[in-house]
Amino acid sequence: MTTVSKNEYYTAVVSDYTHEGMGVVKVDNYPVFIPDVLKGEEIELKVVKANKKFGFGRLINVNTASKNRVTPPCEYYYQCGGCQIQTMNYEEQKQFKKTVADKSINHMAKLDKEINDTVSMDVPMYYRNKSQIPVKLKDGKIEMGFYRPRSHDIVDIDHCLIQKGIHNQLMVFIKEELNREKVSVYDEAVHQGLLRHVIIRSNSDDSEVQIAFVTNGKKNIFQNINDRIIENFPSVTSIVQNINTEQTNVIFGDKTNILKGKEYITDTILGKTFKVRVRSFYQVNHEQTEKLYKKAIETAELKGDETIIDTYCGIGTIGLGAADKAGKIIGIESIESAVEDAKENAQLNGVHNAEYHLGKSEDVMTRLTAEGVEPDVVFVDPPRKGCHPEFLEALAEVQPEKIVYISCNPSTLQRDLKYLNQHGYEVSPVTPVDMFPQTKHVEACVLLQRKRR
Ligand SMILES: C[S@@+](CC[C@H](N)C(=O)[O-])C[C@H]1O[C@@H](n2cnc3c(N)ncnc32)[C@H](O)[C@@H]1O
Known part of the structure; x- marks a missing residue:
C-alpha cells in the first residue's frame, strides 16, 4: 500500500521519462508521472490522481532546473494538446526519443540492441505539411x-x-x-x-x-x-x-x-514526383521523410535484381524511391485512393517495374506468397497499431532475406520485432528519426536480417 495520497505535496527528483514525455518521480518507491518536468530536476509536485500502482502529479515548483529546460516557444503550449515536450531543449527532446526507443526495444522486448542517436531536424519547427x-x-x-x-x-x-x-x-x-x-x-x-x-x-x-x-x-x-x-x-x-x-x-x-x-497536389521526395490526394497518407515532415527513406533504402543494401514488397505503402513513396535499385516492386495498401495514387506515381516517374495491390497486408501478403511470390526484401511501414499477426505469420513463413521496418510507435515495434526475432530474424541497431519535433511521437527504422541456418 502506498502512503502517497491525492492532493498532497511532495518534493522529489525526476529520474526518468514515460513514453508520453512525462517525467517520472518515485515518492517512497511509488511512481508519479508529471508533465513538463525534465530528468534530473528537483521539483515540488501535487498529486492529482493516485491509482493503486502509480499516480499523476502537477508541477508546483522547479527547485533545481535542468540545464536543458527552456520556456516553451509557443504561447498556446500549456492549453493546446498538439505538443507535449516544449519545455525540453532540442538536445533533450532527441535524448528523450532515444530513451523511449531503448526502453521499448531493450527493457520491454529484451532484444539487447544498440539504439543509434536520433536523426534530428535542422530547425525543429514549422514542419507540418x-x-x-x-x-x-x-x-x-x-x-x-x-x-x-x-x-x-x-x-x-x-x-x-x-x-x-x-x-x-x-x-x-x-x-x-x-x-x-x-x-x-x-x-x-x-x-x-x-x-x-x-x-x-x-x-x-x-x-x-x-x-x-x-x-x-x-x-x-x-x-x-x-x-x-x-x-x-x-x-x-x-x-x-x-x-x-x-x-x-x-x-x-x-x-x-x-x-x-x-x-x-504534387510533391518531390528524393528526386521522385508524387501525386497526393486528400485522403492518402503522406508523411508530414518533408525534410525528415527524405532522411528516413534514404536510411531505409540504404539499409536494404540493394544489388539491383531484388523483388521488393512495399507493404502499408501509402502512395508508393518508399518502394518507388527504391525502384531504380530493384528488380521488381510490389506495393500493398488498404486505401483505394492511395493505391490509385501509387499507380499514377509509378507512371509519373517512368517506373515500369512496380505493381500495386489494394487490400489489407494480412490478406494480400498471404495470397501473394500462396501464389509463389518470394520477396528478397520487405519494407514494412504500418500505422500506430503495428502489424496484423497474420501478416507477421505470412512474413515469417516466406522468410525474405531482409525486412526493413519503419515504425511510428515503439511499443508495437518492439512487439513485432520480438515476434520476428523468435521466427528467424536478427535485429540490427534501431535508429530513431525525429519526424515530429516538439511532440512525444517517436519514429524509428530498423533492419531485420534472416538468421543463417
Ligand atoms: C504509416 S503509413 C505509411 C505509408 C507509406 N509507407 C509512407 O511512408 O508514406 C501506413 C499506411 O498503411 C495503410 N494501412 C493501414 N492498415 C493497413 C492494412 N491492414 N493493410 C495495408 N495497408 C494498411 C494506411 O492507409 C497508410 O497508407
Whole structure:
C-alpha cells in the first residue's frame, strides 16, 4: 500500500521519462508521472490522481532546473494538446526519443540492441505539411485551432509553431472568411451544422497547396471564400470538399468533390514526383521523410535484381524511391485512393517495374506468397497499431532475406520485432528519426536480417 495520497505535496527528483514525455518521480518507491518536468530536476509536485500502482502529479515548483529546460516557444503550449515536450531543449527532446526507443526495444522486448542517436531536424519547427483543423462556433464566433489535451474543446489558435508558415497564414485567412460569410458550423453534440474540419496540405516548396472543407452534407457554400483564397494565395492549386455525415471522430468521409483546380497536389521526395490526394497518407515532415527513406533504402543494401514488397505503402513513396535499385516492386495498401495514387506515381516517374495491390497486408501478403511470390526484401511501414499477426505469420513463413521496418510507435515495434526475432530474424541497431519535433511521437527504422541456418 502506498502512503502517497491525492492532493498532497511532495518534493522529489525526476529520474526518468514515460513514453508520453512525462517525467517520472518515485515518492517512497511509488511512481508519479508529471508533465513538463525534465530528468534530473528537483521539483515540488501535487498529486492529482493516485491509482493503486502509480499516480499523476502537477508541477508546483522547479527547485533545481535542468540545464536543458527552456520556456516553451509557443504561447498556446500549456492549453493546446498538439505538443507535449516544449519545455525540453532540442538536445533533450532527441535524448528523450532515444530513451523511449531503448526502453521499448531493450527493457520491454529484451532484444539487447544498440539504439543509434536520433536523426534530428535542422530547425525543429514549422514542419507540418498537413494541418487538420477542427472548426467550432463559440459565442457566435467561428474558432479554428487544435484540441486541448484529452478533450474535444478547441483552443482558438492564430499561429502554430509546428505547422508550416503558409498554413498559419491560410488558417487565419480562412477563419476570417468563414466568420465574414457566417458559414454554418458542425456541432457534434447535436450532429447538426455543416463545416467540421478544414484541412491544409502543401508540398515542400509551397508551390502547390490543397484546402479541403470536410462537411456534414454536400451543400457547397464556399464559392466566395474559394475565390478569395485563390486571389490571395495563388499557390492554392486544389480546393476540395469531403463529405462526412457520420457521427464519428473519424475526420474524412468517403466522397470528395473538387471545388477548384485539381484533385491532388504534387510533391518531390528524393528526386521522385508524387501525386497526393486528400485522403492518402503522406508523411508530414518533408525534410525528415527524405532522411528516413534514404536510411531505409540504404539499409536494404540493394544489388539491383531484388523483388521488393512495399507493404502499408501509402502512395508508393518508399518502394518507388527504391525502384531504380530493384528488380521488381510490389506495393500493398488498404486505401483505394492511395493505391490509385501509387499507380499514377509509378507512371509519373517512368517506373515500369512496380505493381500495386489494394487490400489489407494480412490478406494480400498471404495470397501473394500462396501464389509463389518470394520477396528478397520487405519494407514494412504500418500505422500506430503495428502489424496484423497474420501478416507477421505470412512474413515469417516466406522468410525474405531482409525486412526493413519503419515504425511510428515503439511499443508495437518492439512487439513485432520480438515476434520476428523468435521466427528467424536478427535485429540490427534501431535508429530513431525525429519526424515530429516538439511532440512525444517517436519514429524509428530498423533492419531485420534472416538468421543463417
Ligand atoms: C504509416 S503509413 C505509411 C505509408 C507509406 N509507407 C509512407 O511512408 O508514406 C501506413 C499506411 O498503411 C495503410 N494501412 C493501414 N492498415 C493497413 C492494412 N491492414 N493493410 C495495408 N495497408 C494498411 C494506411 O492507409 C497508410 O497508407
